[in-house]
Amino acid sequence: MKRVYVNENWCLGCRLCEYHCAFAESRQKDMARALRGVKINPAIRIEANNGISFAVSCRHCKQPLCVKACITGALHITNGIITADKARCVGCYTCILSCPFGAISQNETGVIQKCELCTASHGSPACVKGCPNNALVYEERE
């Protein structure tokens, strides 16, 4: 299955992936209109320290701890992609606690949000398209 992979050698820490993620999630046509004056809450996050930076988003693990931990069945696997059913999420955050990568967060309404690879909305991940230095790639790996 194709996944988003990060190469920290090329990550500039510019955070454009975060903004492209938020823009994709907004489902609007113009980024300035969508994000101006907005404090974004993206599903991909840049971790940066000491000159090293890289983006962290859901790894779509083959045996995901978050899905195992979910008490309501809101998290499930569809064609390898771990998706969250926001209507079923009760906001217990057990998944946030159990994710070893810190890739799950809460959204403005209190339920969880995570990267679902933009498959439903845009076909392929917006963060990868928006990365200026190919530090993010969307590809098949073993």
Place this chain on the structure above:
Amino acid sequence: MAINFLYPEYEIVRKESRCIACRACENQCAHGAHEFLADKGVMTCDESKCVNCHRCVCICPTRALKIVKSGNAYKQNANWGQRTVDELYRQADSGGVLLSSMGNPQNYPVYFDKILLNASQVTNPSIDPLREPMETRCALGAKPHRIERDKKGNIKNNLPPQLKLSMPILFSAMSYGSISYNAHESLARAAQELGIYYNTGEGGLHEDFYKYGKNTVVQVASGRFGVHSGYLNAGAAVEIKMGQGAKPGIGGHLPGTKIVGDIARTRMIPEGTDAISPAPHHDIYSIEDLRQLVYSLKEATDYKLPVIVKIAAVHNITAIASGIARSGADIIAIDGFRGGTGAAPTRIRDHVGIPIELALASVDKRLRDEGIRDNVSLVVGGSIRSSADIVKAVALGADAVYIASAALLALGCHLCRSCQTGKCNWGIATQIPQLTKRLNPDIGCKRLVNLLSAWKHEIQEMMGGMGINSIEALKGNRLMLRGIGLNERELAVLGIKHAGE
């Protein structure tokens, strides 16, 4: 505090209605021109720090930024121009020699722009390169004067070593140190993929790049940095650098702050020491001395590699080239006065040397007149900007061209001419790890390959239009050229007719 005489040359214009305060501009500006005001939640900028490199403009996801020329103007004066006055103020402030980088930006004539190409009509058919073969391959090196035969009458192979190119283009010398590791990797990989050559410059060859040796020209310059037997034999040709178009008569000086880690190791000098290339080679004061170095290098490489001698285009270029063609060198590279540099004294860059078009035409004619044109191939550089420049250069007599500024532009350079600051925002002319990583060689290589593939197609189209199906048949074919707006003297030097003649 003393009065600051200088008003910023450029202004950063931010369209507030489009700025989303993502701070990418702030993150990407090594000069600190952008700043986020956390208490107000808005971006601000200090245009006095801006070098106009356009990194922020290109990275801004909402196109909220643009750079415009500052409107601040002195009282109009046709003699004391704005730049002249600003430079004077700068020197009165610092007491120093002015430094600049990249090529001469002054308003001298560009002869390539005053030359037009021919095309076939009616009496000689043009050729469609999409349907018929169109040869752009060429070989650089001395060509044998006569056919030799063995006792049985079979032709003996007396061809001296050649550089074989898929198109008449090479990347010219830019040292590791003046440009980054990733820039070198981009050039090396692109040269390999395209079947052409890149040039190490005078900084030695990083051990990681020996694998690209078949597509590498290794340079020996006056500082002899990084030169050893393994280095010479790693390349496909050896180039002796006598001069550089951007700074004829001047050496080089890479400050000790840039001589760190791998660069010190590759140059074979201690970390933190200044890398000073003397203006002359201290062992070369005549053509005879040059001949000694040419043959020393041939001896060191077992006579398997062609030797290039690179010189800057200066007033006496024809006599110098004639001497070099008799020195045993296989290829002469001439660098015109618009050639680029990582740093040169401004006055030298802007006022020394001659245009490559005139130097090329004169040298080609002189060598032909003396019957020694086949002793050498001619490679010319110094602001080759497009495939049309290449076709014109070949028709004027060049065997191939050197490109460097054009290659850097493909890698992201915006000609801000601030290489000497060492803070290139595009990751090219810098050694700061946070900046060098901005040039991903995967992308860099691809962009170089794209550029030259496009140029190759264009060269084929132009040749086809002229009814020529091989680059060799275009070489020195000055009947394919006409001058426009040139005087008699200029036309005579170029050896071409005026349009309409």
